[in-house]
Amino acid sequence: MQQKNDKKVIRSWAFFDWANSAYNLVITSTIFPAYYTIITSDKNDNTIDYVTFLGRKFVNSALYSYAMAVAFLVIALISPILSSIADTRGNKKIFMQMFTYIGSLACCGLFFFKIETLEISVILFVLAAIGFWGSLVFYNSYLPEIATVDQQDKVSAKGFTYGYIGSIILQLICFVFVFKPDWFGITDSSIPARLSFFMVGIWWMVFAQIPFKNLPKGSPNFKSEKQNVMTSGFKELKKVWGQVKQMAYLKRFLYAFFFYSMGVQTVMLVATIFGEKELHLPTSKLIATILLLQIVAIPGAMLMSYLSSKKYGNVNVLIGVVLIWIGACVAAYFIHTEYQFYALAAVIGLIMGGIQSLSRSTYSKFLPQESPDHTSFFSFYDVTEKVALVFGMFSFGYIEELSGSMRNSVIALAIFFVLGLLFLLFLKKVQPKSVAVIEK
Known part of the structure; x- marks a missing residue:
């Protein structure tokens, strides 16, 4: 049995966030969406920008949303199979490595992204997303294995903090090429952005070696009976759902998580394109704003951890954060100036990391702490999030x-x-004594 609260293991685990969050910042939040919008635009603010993909015509930003929805759908379908294998054989680290290499190599391949290579580049973009989100299924499932319940908020926040710091460092390196290409004799205006995609892949791959070296391979849950690997994962999810239904608190939390996750990740994924298309902000200001958002998210995640652990409890803090998210979405509908966009980005930055970190640790606290099936439970959690994102991204593009x-x-x-808020409020009506750490 892995010794919990080992500082070296926890630090190594957090370094996986350091490694892969560069993808989340550069590819999904800043340089890639800005670059994608620029090269697929006709440069006329009074017309709708269309692109052709696999013989069908799409609004350029809608295609971006649909591509992400497809990636999340793939993860939702394959992660149950892989997590079942990992739980049975105790080799979750192998799957973390597999998805990491798929994602990082796909990022490297985006170096060749030009309008002429739109179709293959969108496919690589989808593969990078599958690599990132697929690896998180197994990364998240380590949390209850390496930290005791009283430390899980802190450890979860540590991971997000490492992620924000690591991604910001690489983003600043990318900025040097994007804003000062003449320093390196670069004359092709597309090369700085494409070089950034390549550097993300290398950064992700290199720093992931730290957790790969020091994390345990995973707690095995050997089963004597032979199973069909194509169906056992879904049977495992059905089994987990059967257990979840017996835990009213966990069930209501997952309903809430499903609905507010539709919004959280979608906002993060489309923020840059929204600023580009609706407010016509210059790329340099958009990227700088999203970077500021990431910096603000660090104290935000730490603040949420403190408020939930020391003051108000996880659920009360989540209710407060979701209320702020609702206000942010309503405000986004009405904003028209760049300074309004900056103010809204600062608010979202404060609550962005906090709601992700707090959701993960809240779910982790509800789980049977000595269960060998953590990967199955976290697979259920991740499938819930990915299905929510399929609906969120598809509805965003379709509307x-x-x-x-x-x-x-x-x-x-x-x-x-x-809807997520309503389920969180329903959640407060079920207050078992065993979850005092969740509810103050």
Whole structure:
């Protein structure tokens, strides 16, 4: 049995966030969406930008949303199979490595992204997303194995903090190439962005070696009976759902998590494109804003950890954060100036890391702490999130195509947050004595 609260193991675990969060910042939040919007635009603010992908015509930003939805759908379908194998054989680290290399190599391949290579580049973009989110299934499942219940908020926040710091460092390195290409004799304006994608892949791959070296391979849960690997994962999810239904608190939390996750990740994934298309902000200001958002997220995640552990309890803090998210979505519908965008980005930055970190640790606290099936439980958690994201990203793209405005899509996200809030309020009506650490 792995010794819990080992500082070296926890630090190594957090370094996986350091390694892969560069993808989350550069590819999903800043340089890639800005670059994608620029090269797929006709440079006329009064027209709708269309692209052709696999013979079908799409609004360029809607295609971006659909591509992400496909990536999340793939993860939702394959992670149960892989996590079942990992739980049975105790080799979750192998799957972390596999998804890491898929994602990082796909990022390297995006170096060749030009309008002429749009189709293969969108496919690489999807593969990078699958690599990132697929690795998190196994990364998250380590949390209850390496930390005791009283330390899980702190350890979860440590991971996000490492992630923000690591991603910001690489983002600053990328900025040197993006904003000062003449220092390196670069004359092709597309090379700085494409070089950034390549550096993300290398950064991710190199720093992931720290957790790969020091994390345990995973707690095995050997089963004597032979199983079909294509179905056992889904049977395991069904089994987990059967257990979840017996735990009213956990069930209501997952309902809430499902709905507010539709909004959280979608906002993070489309923020740059929203600023580019709806507010016509220059790329340099957009990237700087998203970077500021990441910096603000560090104290935000630490503040949420402190408030939940020391003051108000996880659920009360989550309710407060979701209320702020609802206000942020409503505000996004009405903003028209760059300074309004900056103010909104600062607010979202404060609550962005906190809600992710707190959701993960809250779920972890509810789990049977000595169970060998942590990967199955976290697979269920991740599938819940990915299915939510499929709905979130698809609805965002579809509503934009239907109405002609991303602002209407933002209002739909506000509705998802409201539903999540309602389930969090229902959650407070079930207060078992065993979850005093969750509810103050």
